[in-house]
Amino acid sequence: MENGLISVDRWAEGSHVYFLTHLHSDHTQGLTSSWSHGPLFCSRLTAKLLPFKFPNFDLSLLRILEIGTSHTLSLPSPSSSSSRTTIQVTAIDACHCPGSVMLLFRGEFGCVLHTGDFRWEHTCEKARKAKDMLRCALKDDGDGVDVLYIDNTYSNPTYDFPTRKVAAQQVIDIISSHPDHDIIIGINTLGKEDLLLQISRVLKIKIWVWPERLQTMHLLGFLDIFTTNTTLTRVRAVPQYSFSIETLEALNTMRPTIGIMPSGLPWVKKPLQKSELLSGSFLTSRYKRGRWSANNEVQIDKQIGNIEPLEKIHQYIYSVPYSDHSNFAEIEDFIKLVQPTSLKGIVSSSSCYIEPMYYFGRLCRVNQPIQQLHNTHKRKESGKRVGAVSTKTSFGGDNAESDRKRGKTLKAKFSGVRVSRLSILRKRHRGAKIKEINSPDHD
Numbered sequence: 001m002e003n004g005l006i007s008v009d010r011w012a013e014g015s016h017v018y019f020l021t022h023l024h025s026d027h028t029q030g031l032t033s034s035w036s037h038g039p040l041f042c043s044r045l046t047a048k049l050l051p052f053k054f055p056n057f058d059l060s061l062l063r064i065l066e067i068g069t070s071h072t073l074s075l076p077s078p079s080s081s082s083s084r085t086t087i088q089v090t091a092i093d094a095c096h097c098p099g100s101v102m103l104l105f106r107g108e109f110g111c112v113l114h115t116g117d118f119r120w121e122h123t124c125e126k127a128r129k130a131k132d133m134l135r136c137a138l139k140d141d142g143d144g145v146d147v148l149y150i151d152n153t154y155s156n157p158t159y160d161f162p163t164r165k166v167a168a169q170q171v172i173d174i175i176s177s178h179p180d181h182d183i184i185i186g187i188n189t190l191g192k193e194d195l196l197l198q199i200s201r202v203l204k205i206k207i208w209v210w211p212e213r214l215q216t217m218h219l220l221g222f223l224d225i226f227t228t229n230t231t232l233t234r235v236r237a238v239p240q241y242s243f244s245i246e247t248l249e250a251l252n253t254m255r256p257t258i259g260i261m262p263s264g265l266p267w268v269k270k271p272l273q274k275s276e277l278l279s280g281s282f283l284t285s286r287y288k289r290g291r292w293s294a295n296n297e298v299q300i301d302k303q304i305g306n307i308e309p310l311e312k313i314h315q316y317i318y319s320v321p322y323s324d325h326s327n328f329a330e331i332e333d334f335i336k337l338v339q340p341t342s343l344k345g346i347v348s349s350s351s352c353y354i355e356p357m358y359y360f361g362r363l364c365r366v367n368q369p370i371q372q373l374h375n376t377h378k379r380k381e382s383g384k385r386v387g388a389v390s391t392k393t394s395f396g397g398d399n400a401e402s403d404r405k406r407g408k409t410l411k412a413k414f415s416g417v418r419v420s421r422l423s424i425l426r427k428r429h430r431g432a433k434i435k436e437i438n439s440p441d442h443d
């Protein structure tokens with residue numbers, strides 16, 4: 001994140017300290033049992049699970065970040081071999097999978113928030129507490145967040161799906177309506193535990209998991225709900241890689257079986273038209289809150305009548321929109337809460353990747369003219385480098401021009417040049433907020 005100083009979910013040599021937001025494999029690429037590039041900071045639960053994923057890992061490298069506590073670290077300064085620099089870091093529950101945290105950093109580089117993967121739902125008590133914690137942590141720094149690294153997995157308005165509680169009920173309904181079927185649910189090596197717990201509690205049934213997953217469940221403290229004995233239950237949670245049409249077809253030659261795939265991905269409305277991207281009212285007219293009511297009952301909205309609440313994607317397979325990542329509206333709410341100066345997406349390989357500033361730049365503290373964003377988007381589409389454009393364009397108009405005319409050189413000590421540049425520019429532009437960003441509807 002800051003070259004020579006901090007790495008978050010990146011494991012190449014060259015940083016003084018390393019941070020792990022959570023243990024999903026796309027965040028641990030390069031991390032191995034023999035990795036030893038420096039101290040590794042993570043949540044207590046992640047530290048407990050890590051040796052299971054990486055046997056023989058050097059545990060003396062692990063440093064625990066207590067949730068909600070500000071930790072101060074003194075590190076050699078990357079800009080000078082003789083001096084040191086101090087950073088503060090606070091971990092906050094990301095409500096994504098067990099042990100997942102977002103990380104709030106402060107240092108000479110400014111204030112930087114890295115969400116890791118996260119999902120904060122309106123109806124989730126844990127998310128409410130985490131939000132309060134973040135508000136509290138942000139109060140300590142009147143200047144606010146300079147750069148927000150955000151989980152942009154679903155940062156596109158086409159991704160709209162209900163809360164995990166609602167989706168879990170949909171899974172339960174499918175299972176209940178197939179009383180004579182075996183059920184296969186595709187899951188990852190970590191995550192979706194709450195879904196399985198809810199199924200077990202409501203249907204009063206144990207859940208089969210594979211042996212390694214049972215060990216993880218035991219580490220997480222779930223001792224009686226899961227089993228590796230297939231005779232004890234008709235509901236089996238299997239690794240996603242073994243969940244396929246072929247598997248389901250083979251199983252159905254022996255016993256009637258249906259598969260359920262919990263994921264946010266199939267919950268797509270329809271491709272956006274380009275003209276809609278420029279419509280200022282697009283987001284508010286189609287993505288009003290309250291579609292999923294406070295008591296979690298689906299409110300049928302004529303505007304979204306084209307969405308089927310459940311999707312049977314194959315004779316034997318249901319897709320249910322149970323997602324551990326925020327949907328578009330939740331990402332939008334989060335950005336309104338944080339009001340960063342600049343945004344960067346942490347997911348770049350997603351097929352739906354879109355520069356987060358494109359949709360959310362208007363929520364940053366320095367307004368982003370929509371036409372400029374559209375131009376930025378087009379530049380990206382045409383394959384030209386955007387790089388720092390996300391911050392550069394955010395200042396837009398006369399002020400950026402006058403800065404250039406005055407020949408101001410806004411350099412920083414670290415390679416995170418933009419951070420310090422942003423801090424300086426932000427101070428000049430203080431007060432240039434969008435008025436509606438504090439709408440109480442979104443708190």
Ligand SMILES: [Zn+2]
Binds near residue numbers: 022024097
């Ligand atoms: Zn993840």
